[in-house]
Amino acid sequence: MSKDKTLTFAFMEPPFESARATTVFRLLAEAVGRGHDVNVFAYEGAVYLPFAPQKQHANAVHGRDEAQENHPLPKDWVAALLADAGKRGGKFDWVNCGLCVDERGASESIPGVRRGSPADFWKMASESLNTLVIGTH
Amino acid sequence: MKVLQIVSQAYRATVEEQDDTILWLTQAMKNAGGELDVLLTGDSVNYTIAGQDASGLSFGDWKQTQPPRIENDLLRMMGKGVKIFAVADDLVERGLGENGLVEGVRRLQRGDIPQLMNGYDQVWRW
Numbered sequence: 001m002s003k004d005k006t007l008t009f010a011f012m013e014p015p016f017e018s019a020r021a022t023t024v025f026r027l028l029a030e031a032v033g034r035g036h037d038v039n040v041f042a043y044e045g046a047v048y049l050p051f052a053p054q055k056q057h058a059n060a061v062h063g064r065d066e067a068q069e070n071h072p073l074p075k076d077w078v079a080a081l082l083a084d085a086g087k088r089g090g091k092f093d094w095v096n097c098g099l100c101v102d103e104r105g106a107s108e109s110i111p112g113v114r115r116g117s118p119a120d121f122w123k124m125a126s127e128s129l130n131t132l133v134i135g136t137h
Numbered sequence: 138m139k140v141l142q143i144v145s146q147a148y149r150a151t152v153e154e155q156d157d158t159i160l161w162l163t164q165a166m167k168n169a170g171g172e173l174d175v176l177l178t179g180d181s182v183n184y185t186i187a188g189q190d191a192s193g194l195s196f197g198d199w200k201q202t203q204p205p206r207i208e209n210d211l212l213r214m215m216g217k218g219v220k221i222f223a224v225a226d227d228l229v230e231r232g233l234g235e236n237g238l239v240e241g242v243r244r245l246q247r248g249d250i251p252q253l254m255n256g257y258d259q260v261w262r263w
Contacts, residue, residue: 122170122171125140130259
């Protein structure tokens with residue numbers, strides 16, 4: 001990864017709880033789309049974003065079955081960004097904080113997500129043009 | 138690279154996590170060779186009050202044996218060269234004076250924060 005084109009993001013929010021997750025993914029998609037190599041350090045609840053057992057469901061209130069509802073799943077957003085970066089010849093490195101995974105039992109991540117530590121985050125940030133951290137509030 | 142970590146939220150899951158998650162992250166990165174300092178703002182200035190005791194949590198037969206000890210975390214961090222700053226205005230607004238602060242914490246006025254930031258390559262506000 002070239003330092004001049006690499007951006008690192010650290011994110012703490014779990015899925016389905018606030019607008020921050022969607023906002024972060026918009027930023028990630030924009031960065032990938034503009035040809036940046038992207039690192040993500042998922043800290044605390046954010047390790048559930050690429051959690052493989054996420055499942056779509058029907059929604060009786062909406063009057064739609066599971067297929068019609070097509071409920072968004074953040075694990076699919078992670079997979080889509082991994083694929084998009086790959087198609088563009090870029091890098092998209094998603095690191096889940098290992099201890100955060102352990103305490104939540106969130107070890108089943110989609111392929112392409114790797115386990116890491118704050119040392120990985122520091123290394124990614126040190127080798128990036130800039131870093132954006134988005135905490136939970 | 139030198140980073141200033143700004144912490145403004147206080148006691149966010151500190152009992153479950155046995156620490157403040159950003160102070161923990163700072164220590165872990167420091168141990169990995171990172172160069173970081175911490176600025177406590179808003180409610181998190183309360184972390185600088187010495188003698189806090191968060192022990193005693195219990196549910197039925199379950200008892201917490203290792204409560205958060207944020208004072209010890211601050212002292213450990215400062216012992217490893219991490220500077221801890223606290224915004225004096227935020228302390229005063231909360232009725233917290235100069236007495237009873239954890240030794241070694243540096244107070245600074247809100248207006249001096251930009252100058253402090255100038256000393257860092259990156260500023261991460263959590």
